[in-house]
Amino acid sequence: xxxxxxxxxxxxxxxxxxxxxxxxxxxxxxxxxxxxxxxxxxxxxxxxxxxxxxxxxxxxxxxxxxxxxxxxxxxxxxxxxxxxxxxxxx
Numbered sequence: 001x002x003x004x005x006x007x008x009x010x011x012x013x014x015x016x017x018x019x020x021x022x023x024x025x026x027x028x029x030x031x032x033x034x035x036x037x038x039x040x041x042x043x044x045x046x047x048x049x050x051x052x053x054x055x056x057x058x059x060x061x062x063x064x065x066x067x068x069x070x071x072x073x074x075x076x077x078x079x080x081x082x083x084x085x086x087x088x089x090x
């Protein structure tokens with residue numbers, strides 16, 4: 001699942017343009033983003049609050065089992081790193 005502070009319309013456009021096939025939550029009030037502790041206050045255009053780039057593995061009970069945080073939207077966990085994290089959890 002992806003989560004963004006963008007409006008539902010902007011999130012929909014992004015998903016369509018990138019052909020994302022996973023669920024995408026528009027969290028324009030940043031409620032969920034705050035709960036996960038990844039709010040980057042005033043980090044967006046015009047000083048808008050945005051989400052810090054992050055990936056989480058969450059189990060079926062809602063427990064966070066693995067986290068990857070970065071300060072740069074262009075830097076993300078490599079797929080093989082995520083797969084290794086999943087293997088360690090099994």
